[in-house]
Amino acid sequence: MYTLKRLEWDNALSTGEDGLDNQHKYLVDTLNKLGEAINEGHGSDNIARILGILRFYAGWHFGKEEDCMETYHCPAAGKNKNAHAVFIEKFDKFHNEFTNSGGSTELALKIHEEISDWIVNHILMVDGELYPCIHHRPKPKTGPLG
Numbered sequence: 197m198y199t200l201k202r203l204e205w206d207n208a209l210s211t212g213e214d215g216l217d218n219q220h221k222y223l224v225d226t227l228n229k230l231g232e233a234i235n236e237g238h239g240s241d242n243i244a245r246i247l248g249i250l251r252f253y254a255g256w257h258f259g260k261e262e263d264c265m266e267t268y269h270c271p272a273a274g275k276n277k278n279a280h281a282v283f284i285e286k287f288d289k290f291h292n293e294f295t296n297s298g299g300s301t302e303l304a305l306k307i308h309e310e311i312s313d314w315i316v317n318h319i320l321m322v323d324g325e326l327y328p329c330i331h332h333r334p335k336p337k338t339g340p341l342g
């Protein structure tokens with residue numbers, strides 16, 4: 197049994213756009229479902245199913261976020277788009293490796309850790325650049341991550 201900690205939403209992760217924030221919350225929830233499935237020792241079929249949901253949703257969400265950055269003429273738009281492409285490539289590599297190898301718990305743990313770190317850092321460092329473009333003031337530094 198594993199005891200992966202839940203990822204908690206924090207205001208420091210806000211992009212200043214409610215729709216995108218809700219999509220990020222869904223991604224965090226899905227990562228938590230992945231963590232729970234690993235903790236509870238679910239089979240590789242269920243882990244692969246959650247990875248499929250994450251992949252589908254991330255792809256859809258990235259498109260919405262890229263459009264939003266274009267709309268607000270966010271200077272991070274190009275950087276964001278490139279980062280999304282890198283993520284998708286990384287994710288697909290992991291996903292294929294997991295499915296083709298029969299899916300060990302060790303690999304599931306590695307995927308969970310790398311994807312969680314990437315998503316949280318990306319929201320903080322890149323997506324957060326939307327905030328001043330929408331609100332014309334700096335993003336408030338609140339919360340433990342701020």
Ligand SMILES: [Fe+2]
Nearest residue numbers: 261276322323
């Ligand atoms: Fe992004």
